[in-house]
Amino acid sequence: MTVLLLAGTGDARLIAEGLAHRGVAVIASLAGVTQRARPLPVPTRCGGFGGQAGFEAWLDSAGIAAVLDATHPxxxxxxxRTAQVCAVRGIPYLYHLRPAWQPEEGDDWREIAREEEAAALIPPGSTVFLGTGRQTLHRFANLQGRRVICRQIDPPTAPFPFDGGEFLIGRPPFSVPRERDLFAALGIDWIVVKNAGGExxxxxxxxxxxxxxxxLMIRRPPPPDAPVTDSVDAAIAWAARQ
Known part of the structure; x- marks a missing residue:
């Protein structure tokens, strides 16, 4: 029997390394959003499952005994979907959720619940840096009248979805001096990020x-009604027990 590791984060990579070291039978799954993703040290599949029915069929065919969800917050x-399917089918499930960022002295953060709320706080004419990825970029369409710069890992496959926007291509990691120089050179007035956590x-x-x-810090969605850990070591130990 095999553990399914839903991956795509730095913590998921650490978990995969730990499970490989312990010799745990595991298959990692990547959504396939990022091109040329660094390979993981365990067998890996890439792409969607074809909806809930396809996911359940794949669980059966792969002999999955437990699911460790270490996807992006x-x-x-x-x-x-994964938590619900596992609950119904009686498959052990654990959600690894790394700690959220907390403001420190000197930070000027404003929390918002959704991307669409940014326009009410950012004045027209501002230069805005989006560190939120491209998948939710369309939700910022009401930021027209500002210069909007969206950083993403891969080159765009379609034009910017609204006027006044531009893509900036960059592959992490980014050091503090590099980020500071970039923001100063671009004349950034506001930064919008999701509270993804992680150092x-x-x-x-x-x-x-x-x-x-x-x-502007976008608040995390609520976690599923399921067991949750914020510890990589605890996640590895849980998977090894299954």
Whole structure:
């Protein structure tokens, strides 16, 4: 029997490494959003499952005994579906949710619930840096009248979805000095991010604090009604027991 690791985050990579070291039978799954993703040290599939029915059929065919969900904190649809399917089918499920970012002294953060709320706080004429990825970019369409810069890992496959926007291509990790220099060179007035947590991507927040740039922080969706851990070691130990 095999553990399914829903991956795509830095913590998922650490979990995969830990499970490989322990010799746990595991299959990792990547959504396939990022091109040329770094390979994981365990057998890996890439792409969707074909909806809930396809997911359930794949669980059966792969002999999945447990599911460890270490997807992005904002992968709400995947997490909700997976938790529900596992609950109904009696498959052990654990959600790994890394701790959210918390403001530090000198930070100027304003929390919002949805991307569409940003326009009410960002004045027209501002230059806005979006560190939110391309999948929810269309939700910022009411930011017209501002210069909007969206950073993404892969080159765009379609034009920017609204006027006044441009893509910036960059592959992490990004150091604090690099982020600080970038924001200063672009004349960034506001930064918008999702509260993804994690140390590697916090550098943009540190750079914003040093430059005095206000940050709009998009609040996380609620976790599923299921067991949750924020510890990589605890997640590895749980999977090894299954």
């Amino acid at each position: 904002f992968a709400e649809r995947i997490t909700r 590697a991507s916090r550098t943009k927040l540190t750079a914003a604090r040093e430059l005095g740039i206000p940050v």
